[in-house]
Amino acid sequence: MPTSLVHLRRGALLCAALALTVPLPAANAPAAAPAQPPRTPVVAAPARTWEFAEDGVVFDSQFPAARLSECTRLGPGAYAVTSEPENRPINPSPWFAFRVRAERPRPVSIRINTATARLRYVPKVSVDGRRWITLPAEAFVRGEREDEGTIRIDVGPEPLWVAAQEIVSGEDLDSWGRSLESLPFVARSEIGRSVGGRALHALDIDATASGAASGCVVIVGRQHPPEVTGSLALMRFVETVVAETPLARRFRARFAVLVVPLVNPDGVAGGHWRHNLNGVDTNRDWDRFDQPETRAVRDAVRAMRETRRPVLHLDFHSTFSDVFYTQTDDKPMQPAGFTKVWLEGISTRVPSYAIKRTPNANPTQATSHHWAHREFGIPAITYELGDNTDRALLQTVAAAAAESMMEQLLALVPETPAR
Numbered sequence: 001m002p003t004s005l006v007h008l009r010r011g012a013l014l015c016a017a018l019a020l021t022v023p024l025p026a027a028n029a030p031a032a033a034p035a036q037p038p039r040t041p042v043v044a045a046p047a048r049t050w051e052f053a054e055d056g057v058v059f060d061s062q063f064p065a066a067r068l069s070e071c072t073r074l075g076p077g078a079y080a081v082t083s084e085p086e087n088r089p090i091n092p093s094p095w096f097a098f099r100v101r102a103e104r105p106r107p108v109s110i111r112i113n114t115a116t117a118r119l120r121y122v123p124k125v126s127v128d129g130r131r132w133i134t135l136p137a138e139a140f141v142r143g144e145r146e147d148e149g150t151i152r153i154d155v156g157p158e159p160l161w162v163a164a165q166e167i168v169s170g171e172d173l174d175s176w177g178r179s180l181e182s183l184p185f186v187a188r189s190e191i192g193r194s195v196g197g198r199a200l201h202a203l204d205i206d207a208t209a210s211g212a213a214s215g216c217v218v219i220v221g222r223q224h225p226p227e228v229t230g231s232l233a234l235m236r237f238v239e240t241v242v243a244e245t246p247l248a249r250r251f252r253a254r255f256a257v258l259v260v261p262l263v264n265p266d267g268v269a270g271g272h273w274r275h276n277l278n279g280v281d282t283n284r285d286w287d288r289f290d291q292p293e294t295r296a297v298r299d300a301v302r303a304m305r306e307t308r309r310p311v312l313h314l315d316f317h318s319t320f321s322d323v324f325y326t327q328t329d330d331k332p333m334q335p336a337g338f339t340k341v342w343l344e345g346i347s348t349r350v351p352s353y354a355i356k357r358t359p360n361a362n363p364t365q366a367t368s369h370h371w372a373h374r375e376f377g378i379p380a381i382t383y384e385l386g387d388n389t390d391r392a393l394l395q396t397v398a399a400a401a402a403e404s405m406m407e408q409l410l411a412l413v414p415e416t417p418a419r
C-alpha cells in the first residue's frame with residue numbers, strides 16, 4: 001500500500017476519534033449549520049500508465065475524469081485496479097474511470113476494488129469515450145466483498161474505456177454550453193472560479209423585453225462528480241426550454257433561466273467521488289459559503305434578483321432511483337402550489353412513470369435547495385435521477401418536466417410580479 005494511503009487511513013481513524021469529542025450544538029443554535037466532521041486532505045489520483053510487458057497489456061488514467069489509484073497484475077491476463085476517494089469521510093459513490101489496451105487481441109479479467117465503499121455502479125465500456133454500453137451480467141460479476149467486482153472482456157490495440165458511468169466531462173458540458181450560446185437569447189459568462197482555478201460558467205437564457213421578465217428559473221447541476229444522470233437530465237431539460245416549440249417560445253417571452261451546469265469542475269476533472277478540491281461536499285456548504293464554487297453561484301443569483309426575481313430553483317443530482325426532494329405543500333411560498341401541479345403535469349405527459357416525491361428531506365443539511373427556498377421564498381427542488389434509470393426514459397421525463405414547468409409557471413406567476 002502506498003505510504004500516502006497508509007497516512008490517509010491513519011488520518012481517518014484519528015478524525016473519527018476527534019469527532020467523538022465535538023460538543024453537541026446548543027439547543028438554540030441554527031439548525032442549518034451542523035458541525036462538519038474533520039476532513040482528511042485531498043489526494044489526487046495519479047494520471048499515469050501501468051504497463052504489463054509480460055502480457056502486452058497497458059492501463060492508463062491520462063484523460064479528464066479518470067480515476068484509478070493503483071493497478072497490479074494478479075497473473076497472466078488478470079489485474080486488480082483500485083479507486084480510492086479524494087478524501088474522507090465521504091459518501092459512498094465510488095467513481096472509477098480508466099482505459100485498457102493490449103498489443104494483440106486477448107481476454108482480460110479486471111478486478112475492481114472501491115476501497116471499502118460498496119461498488120455502486122455497474123461498469124460501462126466504450127471504444128471512443130462517447131458511446132457507452134453497460135456491461136452485461138456475464139461480463140461483470142460482483143465479488144464476495146461488496147467493494148469488489150470482476151470484469152471479463154476482450155481487449156485489443158484500440159483503448160477500451162471503462163468507467164462507473166458514461167463519462168460526461170467538464171469539457172463535454174462546456175462544449176454543450178457553447179453550442180447553446182449560438183442562440184440569440186443565450187449568453188454564456190464566467191461567474192467565478194473553482195478552488196483549482198477552473199472557470200464556472202453560467203448560461204443566461206433571456207428573450208424577454210429588457211427588465212420585463214416575470215421571473216427567473218435557476219438551474220444548477222453536477223455538484224457531485226459521479227452524478228452523470230443528473231447532467232443528462234439537466235441538458236435535456238434546458239434543451240426543451242430553448243427549443244422552437246410554441247410552449248417554449250411563450251415561456252421565454254416572459255421568463256428568464258439562469259443555468260450553472262457544472263458547479264464542481266475540479267471534482268469532475270479529477271474523477272472525485274463527491275467533493276471539490278478542498279475535499280468539501282459543496283451541497284453541504286449553502287449556509288457557510290466557505291467554498292468559491294457555492295459563493296459564485298449564490299452571488300450570481302443574488303446579483304440578478306433586482307431585475308429578475310427567482311421563481312423556481314432546481315438542482316440536478318443522481319441517487320439510487322428517481323426522486324424529487326421538495327418542500328411540503330403547506331409551506332408558504334410563491335408561486336403557491338407549483339410543486340404539486342408541476343409533478344402532476346409530468347405524470348400526465350408520461351403516464352407510465354411513477355413520480356416519487358420526498359418533501360422536507362434532510363431539513364438540517366445546507367443544500368442548495370434549502371438555501372434558495374429560505375432566501376427567496378420560492379419552490380426549490382433537488383431533482384434526483386436514478387443511477388440506473390433507463391437513459392431513454394430519463395430523456396423523456398426530463399423533457400416532460402421542462403414542459404410541465406413552463407406550462408405551470410405561465411399559469412401561476414403574474415405578468416408583473418411583486419417586487
Ligand SMILES: [Zn+2]
Pocket residue numbers: 223224227283317318
Ligand atoms: Zn448529489
